Amino acid sequence: MVEQAPEILAARARESDEAAFRALMEGPTRTLMATAFRYTGDWEWARDLTQDTWVRVYRKLDRWDPKRSFTVWLYALHRNRCLDHLRRSWVRLEEPAEPDRVERLPAGESDDPLARLERREFRRRVLAAAGELSPSQREVFLRVDAEDRDQREVAEALGIRYGTLRVTQHAARKRVAELLRPEEGMA
């Protein structure tokens, strides 16, 4: 069976072709779930956020411009959905954590459940802080660092040069670090 481009499937899905919509879902769903996991650190949340994204796609498909990339539009919807989820949990993130515990977070993965929990919490704070960035810095930071996408593909999707993306990425990381400035230096 020949794989059809997402734009072709999306155009058919707009005409209430449910088979086309199902085929449209098959490709990106696993990637969307992985992306949502990078935002939330939890598979259940990742499933719910991915499902919510597809529901929004189904209901707002008439707003998609067929002249533009469906994948870019899809991931933009998904990113906003993940950020909305993070914003709702920012209240919890703003609660003062034990500074000692935060500062002693290990750099890599740990077998210690507590360490993993602390790492997950720090990760959520980092992503929440991305909301304080400028729009261009936020787009670069979330796509490259939060979603682990290829830098050159992101530059092309955003319509900027690779060099410009790198500079923007550096500025975004610096700003996030300032927002989460640890009291001590690197462990």
Add this chain to the structure above:
Amino acid sequence: MTERVDCRVFADQLDRLVDGSLPDEGRRQLLAHAGGCRECAGQRRVKEVLATPSLEALEREAPDALVEGMYSRVMAEVAPARRPERPWVPLLAAATVVLLVCTGWLGLRVGELQERETRLELELDAQRARVAALSRPASGAAGSTSPASGAWLRLLALSRQETITVTELTEILGRVPRNRLVLTEDRLRLLRAGPAFRPGGCGRPPGGAAGGRRRQGRDPPAGGGLGPNPPEPHRPHRRAGGTPELNGDDP
């Protein structure tokens, strides 16, 4: 890495530091710089906490059960939104079913009624044939009242009626031979007393009347009745053979 590591170099090489692709010497120099620069150390922590697990690894690790049921869950959630597009479809389907059921029932009823109609028509034809037979003049003599004739049966039927119209009386008079008794005195009295006997009704009966008492000394009513008859001498009531007493008795 030979150039001196500063914040610009550190930022440029940070990805390689975190993913482990730097040689040992370069890694050592960058870590040494981060040890003395809080801003670069903070950037390193941000990058490290987001680096793992990679997107590619997560795509492999995503639970199949959560991925595979995604379409069904999405469709279940959007189902209420799909209905308004064609709300008339289920209504049309239900109406079609009701129409088919009613049509089938009506078809059965029509069949039953048609069968009944056929039976009634056959029965009606049979009755008409009987009436026609009764009304047909008997063979051999017009108006024969022999016991086996239809006219006899007709007269017998009329004789048993409680009331009789002038038309029927006229018919009787037409069927019964002239020399036969038509009405007994009692019957005539009943007729004259009953509401069916209207002066001024039918005219003179065909073939004339025979037997029975007649009024005397009184002019016949104008316009009809049994018509003017010449006075006749009184004749005793007698029973003519073969002529039924039109008082209801059987011959």
